Amino acid sequence: MSPEDRSSISYAEAGVDVEAAGRLVSRFARLARGTRRPEVIADVGPFAGLFRLTLAKGESASGGGYRDPVLVASTDSVGTKVKLAALLGRYHGLGHDVVSQNVNDIITTGAEPLFFLDYIGGCGLDDDAKLSIVRGVADACREAGCALLGGETAEMPGVYAPGDLDLVGFVVGVVERDAVIDGSRIGEGDVLLGSPSSGLHTNGYTLVRKVFGVGIGGDPAEERRRLSRRYPGLKGTPSAGSGQALGDELLRPHRCYYNELKTVMPRLKGIAHISGGGIPGNLPRILPEGLGARVDRTAWEVPPIFRLIQEQGSVAEEEMWRVFNMGIGMIVAVSPADAEAVRSALPEAVVVGEVVRGAGERKVICP
Amino acid sequence: MSPEDRSSISYAEAGVDVEAAGRLVSRFARLARGTRRPEVIADVGPFAGLFRLTLAKGESASGGGYRDPVLVASTDSVGTKVKLAALLGRYHGLGHDVVSQNVNDIITTGAEPLFFLDYIGGCGLDDDAKLSIVRGVADACREAGCALLGGETAEMPGVYAPGDLDLVGFVVGVVERDAVIDGSRIGEGDVLLGSPSSGLHTNGYTLVRKVFGVGIGGDPAEERRRLSRRYPGLKGTPSAGSGQALGDELLRPHRCYYNELKTVMPRLKGIAHISGGGIPGNLPRILPEGLGARVDRTAWEVPPIFRLIQEQGSVAEEEMWRVFNMGIGMIVAVSPADAEAVRSALPEAVVVGEVVRGAGERKVICP
Numbered sequence: 027m028s029p030e031d032r033s034s035i036s037y038a039e040a041g042v043d044v045e046a047a048g049r050l051v052s053r054f055a056r057l058a059r060g061t062r063r064p065e066v067i068a069d070v071g072p073f074a075g076l077f078r079l080t081l082a083k084g085e086s087a088s089g090g091g092y093r094d095p096v097l098v099a100s101t102d103s104v105g106t107k108v109k110l111a112a113l114l115g116r117y118h119g120l121g122h123d124v125v126s127q128n129v130n131d132i133i134t135t136g137a138e139p140l141f142f143l144d145y146i147g148g149c150g151l152d153d154d155a156k157l158s159i160v161r162g163v164a165d166a167c168r169e170a171g172c173a174l175l176g177g178e179t180a181e182m183p184g185v186y187a188p189g190d191l192d193l194v195g196f197v198v199g200v201v202e203r204d205a206v207i208d209g210s211r212i213g214e215g216d217v218l219l220g221s222p223s224s225g226l227h228t229n230g231y232t233l234v235r236k237v238f239g240v241g242i243g244g245d246p247a248e249e250r251r252r253l254s255r256r257y258p259g260l261k262g263t264p265s266a267g268s269g270q271a272l273g274d275e276l277l278r279p280h281r282c283y284y285n286e287l288k289t290v291m292p293r294l295k296g297i298a299h300i301s302g303g304g305i306p307g308n309l310p311r312i313l314p315e316g317l318g319a320r321v322d323r324t325a326w327e328v329p330p331i332f333r334l335i336q337e338q339g340s341v342a343e344e345e346m347w348r349v350f351n352m353g354i355g356m357i358v359a360v361s362p363a364d365a366e367a368v369r370s371a372l373p374e375a376v377v378v379g380e381v382v383r384g385a386g387e388r389k390v391i392c393p
Numbered sequence: 394m395s396p397e398d399r400s401s402i403s404y405a406e407a408g409v410d411v412e413a414a415g416r417l418v419s420r421f422a423r424l425a426r427g428t429r430r431p432e433v434i435a436d437v438g439p440f441a442g443l444f445r446l447t448l449a450k451g452e453s454a455s456g457g458g459y460r461d462p463v464l465v466a467s468t469d470s471v472g473t474k475v476k477l478a479a480l481l482g483r484y485h486g487l488g489h490d491v492v493s494q495n496v497n498d499i500i501t502t503g504a505e506p507l508f509f510l511d512y513i514g515g516c517g518l519d520d521d522a523k524l525s526i527v528r529g530v531a532d533a534c535r536e537a538g539c540a541l542l543g544g545e546t547a548e549m550p551g552v553y554a555p556g557d558l559d560l561v562g563f564v565v566g567v568v569e570r571d572a573v574i575d576g577s578r579i580g581e582g583d584v585l586l587g588s589p590s591s592g593l594h595t596n597g598y599t600l601v602r603k604v605f606g607v608g609i610g611g612d613p614a615e616e617r618r619r620l621s622r623r624y625p626g627l628k629g630t631p632s633a634g635s636g637q638a639l640g641d642e643l644l645r646p647h648r649c650y651y652n653e654l655k656t657v658m659p660r661l662k663g664i665a666h667i668s669g670g671g672i673p674g675n676l677p678r679i680l681p682e683g684l685g686a687r688v689d690r691t692a693w694e695v696p697p698i699f700r701l702i703q704e705q706g707s708v709a710e711e712e713m714w715r716v717f718n719m720g721i722g723m724i725v726a727v728s729p730a731d732a733e734a735v736r737s738a739l740p741e742a743v744v745v746g747e748v749v750r751g752a753g754e755r756k757v758i759c760p
Contacts, residue, residue: 067463067573072678073501073666074467078570081448081461094448096434097464100441101510101563102545109551134440143468147514147559178469183599184476184609185557192514192552196468196563203445206434232550242551299440311439 047179050153057157057164058174065140066173075175077141079200094203100131103194105302106231107277109241112189113249114273117155121162122279124195127228127301129170130356133284134297134312136207137199139172146179148191159193162279170284172197209296209312209359212381216295217365218309218319220378223355224281225331229302230349234276237339259330275331283356290371296359300351307348309357310389313381318389321379329353347392354378414546417520424524424531425541432507433540442542444508446567461570467498470561472669473598474644476608479556480616481640484522488529489646491562494595494668496537497723500651501664501679503574504566506539513546515558526560529646537651539564576663576679576726579748583662584732585676585686587745590722591648592698596669597716601643604706626697642698650723657738663726667718674715676724677756680748685756688746696720714759721745 067076082091104123111120121144129139144163146156156179167174186192201207226234235241240249253273260270287297296312309319332353336346346352359381360368369375382391434443449458471490478487488511496506511530513523523546534541553559568574593601602608607616620640627637654664663679676686699720703713713719726748727735736742749758 072675073498074465074504074566076502076573077464077466079446079462079464095446097444097446097507097565098441099444099508099510099542099563099565101512101543101561103512103514103547103549105547106549106552131440135443137441140464141466143466143563145468145470145512145561147470147561175466176468180470180472180559181599182470182473182559184602185473185559186552187554190552192547192549192559194468194512194514194561196466196510198464198466198565199441206443232548235551308439 047181050156050179053157054160054177054179057160058176061164061167061172061174063171063173066175075141075143077173077175092200092202095200096203096206098132098135098137098199098201099197100128101194101196102127102131103192104228104280106235106241107228108191108193109235110231110253110273110276112191113241113246114253114277115155116277117158118162119277119279120193121159121164122166122282123228124193125163125166125170125197126280126282128195128197129172129282129284130280130299130301132197132199133287134207134299135199135201136205136291136294136297137201138288139170139197139199139284141173141175141198142167143175143196144177145194145196146177146191147182147186147194149181149183149186150188151191163195166282170282172199205292207291207294207297210314211295212312212314212317212359213361214317214381214383215362216359216381217362217377218321218379218381219358219360219365219369219372219375220326220354221283221286221356221372221375222326223300223351223353225275225278225329227280227301227351227355229351231276233339233341233349234335237335237341238272257334259334261330281355286372287356287358290368293360293364293368294358295361298357300355300357304347304350304352305354305357306390312359313389316384318382318384318391319379320382320391320393323392325378326353326376414548417523417546420524421527421544421546424527425543428531428534428539428541430538430540433542442508442510444540444542459567459569462567463570463573465499465502465504465566465568466564467495468561468563469494469498470559471595471647473602473608474595475558475560476602477598477620477640477643479558480608480613481620481644482522483644484525485529486644486646487560488526488531489533489649490595491560492530492533492537492564493647493649495562495564496539496649496651497647497666497668499564499566500654501574501666502566502568503572503658503661503664504568505655506537506564506566506651508540508542508565509534510542510563511544512561512563513544513558514549514553514561516548516550516553517555518558530562533649537649539566572659574658574661574664577681578662579679579681579684579726580728581684581748581750582729583726583748584729584744585688585746585748586725586727586732586736586739586742587693587721588650588653588723588739588742589693590667590718590720592642592645592696594647594668594718594722596718600706600708600716601702604702604708605639624701626701628697648722653739654723654725657735660727660731660735661725662728665724667722667724671714671717671719672721672724673757679726680756683751685749685751685758686746687749687758687760690759692745693720693743
């Protein structure tokens with residue numbers, strides 16, 4: 027390398043240090059290695075990740091290979107939950123969030139997650155923060171049995187303010203063609219079972235930030251103080267005798283439903299991931315034409331965090347249901363004959379309603 | 394929906410309009426439909442995109458199906474090129490950028506692109522801007538023969554300043570296991586052919602913005618004036634008699650190399666996509682241990698835009714080569730016996746160097 031003119035602009039001085047980024051990438055690669063499945067051919071890079079799809083020998087699906095594989099893919103970010111994580115310097119949970127958000131989307135088709143890629147865009151995030159995120163991503167991938175196949179970290183001064191970031195994920199799964207779950211077999215009288223959410227998951231944070239005045243660009247010390255406040259109604263853990271801190275509640279990672287649902291997949295006629303839009307925005311998406319859902323909102327107790335948000339922000343009841351999951355993260359539709367078997371496989375699940383004829387515009391009816 | 398308390402906070406008031414977003418999604422779905430391949434099972438959504446992988450009947454690969462498919466995936470954004478596009482309100486090219494950046498990464502393995510997903514994170518971007526981006530993505534997908542299988546648009550006030558955005562892409566391709574190109578067969582004396590870039594592609598924009606004082610948060614009118622300045626040396630199009638405007642040059646879309654390379658894939662021993670890190674940062678990534686590359690930088694003319702950047706910013710020569718592609722967007726390694734056949738299939742390609750023994754730390758040698 028020739029000696030550089032001291033008055034010249036280098037890329038590092040402009041805010042992008044290519045070499046430091048390279049060192050970090052090799053640490054990411056080590057984390058990815060811990061998620062490897064036998065199908066992964068190369069480590070992260072050089073330009074792409076490689077994953078060998080296992081096919082069935084001959085016509086039978088026995089032996090674990092796929093006969094007629096359908097690839098299922100999704101992308102999403104964790105929304106503005108990143109603002110709260112950055113404020114408290116707690117990044118590990120975001121890794122779980124971004125994996126769960128995407129894995130929960132693809133398993134609605136009956137798919138098995140195969141591999142995941144993450145993208146971190148940001149400005150001035152330190153290496154520890156990036157490593158925490160990727161460690162969380164790798165941990166969550168391992169739990170869901172999918173390989174962390176690659177990822178990208180982009181330093182983007184001018185697009186993000188210092189310390190800000192966006193965290194985006196991308197997952198690919200596979201499902202046998204004749205096992206695709208698409209809701210088309212759902213019929214009148216089918217039972218709707220709901221599995222509890224672990225909290226807000228990754229939706230509604232722009233509203234929550236406004237309600238509590240956190241992560242909105244105010245004085246960081248004051249915003250942190252607000253997040254550390256304990257509310258008596260919030261009891262997330264047994265140790266939270268005097269109430270859970272708001273920040274702990276809001277940063278609890280998005281729950282991944284793959285491990286509990288995979289054993290009962292063949293019995294499920296439809297699966298709705300309750301993310302942005304809540305139950306009224308997501309449940310109708312799996313219902314065939316002419317059918318609606320009658321949901322009994324008293325069938326489960328709405329967790330205290332949602333009532334706290336509602337009180338603090340004077341948020342209208344219907345708005346709450348349109349924005350938040352209100353305590354139910356996943357809803358599955360099963361025939362009445364299968365309901366008990368599925369419910370015993372999902373011990374925390376409750377009957378939240380049933381499929382009804384008609385319903386017109388408002389496909390989710392709440393008595 | 395019950396009447397809302399006027400003093401309550403709604404999600405739309407907090408900056409996220411779920412219903413308007415829903416209307417936009419159906420317009421995105423129409424654009425995606427124009428990229429559909431027979432393998433695509435569902436339209437965009439409800440929760441994920443489905444793509445049926447075509448397998449060979451029996452043991453032979455004839456008939457177009459895959460016998461032993463390896464999935465190849467990549468994710469990347471277009472970097473801070475978004476700042477210049479936003480400044481000029483010209484978004485369509487960004488769609489091409491994000492597709493080409495990712496497709497060029499996966500075809501380095503010999504893969505055929507199958508499907509793509511896009512993610513737009515931002516704040517206050519109007520619908521026309523988002524539609525322009527997705528239209529560009531769909532056009533570029535169609536050109537590369539891959540399906541736009543899904544995507545996500547996230548409104549994130551507080552993470553992005555109004556008008557700012559990040560554009561991230563994810564692509565999945567497939568290659569027959571025994572056709573994977575990984576550079577391992579590259580040997581001493583192999584010929585390196587380089588295909589011209591169309592400009593900066595998607596790298597080096599943070600440096601460029603600093604050099605020209607554009608997209609750095611200054612007075613927008615003044616920044617636009619700087620981008621509209623014509624430089625006599627820049628001759629991008631025949632009509633640019635008095636020189637191309639800087640903004641036109643900087644926004645020219647990233648070139649996609651799939652259509653030209655696919656016909657010669659079986660003859661290629663290694664493919665390096667020259668993106669961030671330039672030739673010295675990317676070419677070594679495909680070379681086996683103990684081999685280096687001797688690159689003759691006089692073998693092609695470095696396009697005027699790079700010399701203009703260098704002059705205006707007093708950027709050191711080596712720094713230019715480490716940050717920018719300097720006119721070569723893709724380098725392939727072929728045996729000397731194949732060089733002429735490959736070069737005639739890639740009429741714009743030039744011999745940029747050869748593979749040499751040794752080279753140690755500095756794997757790219759420039760005489």
